[in-house]
Amino acid sequence: MSVRILIVEDEVKISRFLQLELEHEGYEVETAFDGRKGLEKAQNKEFDVIILDIMLPQLSGMEVCRRVRHENKSVPIIMLTAKDDVSDKVMGLDSGADDYMTKPFAIEELLARIRVAVKRRSNGVADSNRNTIKLGDLILDKERYIVTFKQQNIDLTKKEFDLLAYLMENKNIVLTRDKIVEHVWGYDYMGETNVTDVYIRYLRSKLDQKYGIDLIKTIRGVGYKISDEK
Known part of the structure; x- marks a missing residue:
């Protein structure tokens, strides 16, 4: 089954160039x-990767990315921009992007990043009905609300389930505390500011500490990610 890629880019020449190169590589x-x-x-079709420009008419790339992520989509998003500004990069990643490239870029680098994104997704997450998420021996069933480790x-x-699901849907991706609160507790959450840290401790006590594993990683000064990599 071919890998499906969506290119959202308002510069027609760039879009056409990317399309031809990707189709030449065998992508749909x-x-x-x-x-x-x-x-x-993005909302109506299933894609394996989305290549998304930041500066777009009608709706900005940041907003598109945020809305796609808000609907729990785990599709990898690679953002493109003509700006080489750290704040843009941070904003893009905070919006839910997995990767970021500044124009002009070498097509070989983009192809390499697409391969990584596709591999990460195929190793990472949901099955065809998007209800079962797997990370090694850890399995989360969103439909039946069941989590198992080695059966x-x-x-x-x-909330623990929702937090774990969000981490697993974004395997190997660093999620900021603000983004976790926004996704798990909602935009209008006005409770304790350390709620993410508290619930991460709860999860670790039931997973990492209980089974002697190290899945939930702390990224100092940023947030958390889940990974079975050492």
């Missing part, structure tokens, strides 16, 4: 030339 490609159309395609059930509260 669709394009959109504004943010609103790109979001519509042993793990009893989690709803």
Whole structure:
């Protein structure tokens, strides 16, 4: 089954160049030339990778990325921009992007990053119905609300389950504390500011400490990620 890629880029020449190169590599490609159309395609079809420009008409790339992520999509997103500004990079990653490239870039580098994204997703996460997420021996069933490790059930509260699901949907991706709160507790959460740290401790006590593993990593000064890599 071919890998499907969505290119959301308003510069027609760049979009066409990327499309031809990716199709030459054997990918199935669709394009959109504004943010609103790109979001519509991302919401209505399944893609393996989205290549998303930041500066778009109708709807910015940041907003498209944020809305796609808000709907729990685990599709890898690679953002493109003409700006070489750290703040843009941070904003893009905070919006939920997995990777970031500044124009002009070498097509070989983009192809390499696409291969990494596709491999990460195929190793990482949801099956075809997007209900079961796997990370090594850890399996989370979103439909039945069940989590197991080596076939042993793990009893989690709803928030613990939601937090673990969010981490697993974004395997190997660093998630900021603010982004975790926004996704798990909602935009209007006004409770304790350390709620993420508290619930991470809860999860670790039920997973890492109980089974002697090291899945949930602390990224000092940033946030957390889940990974089975040493």
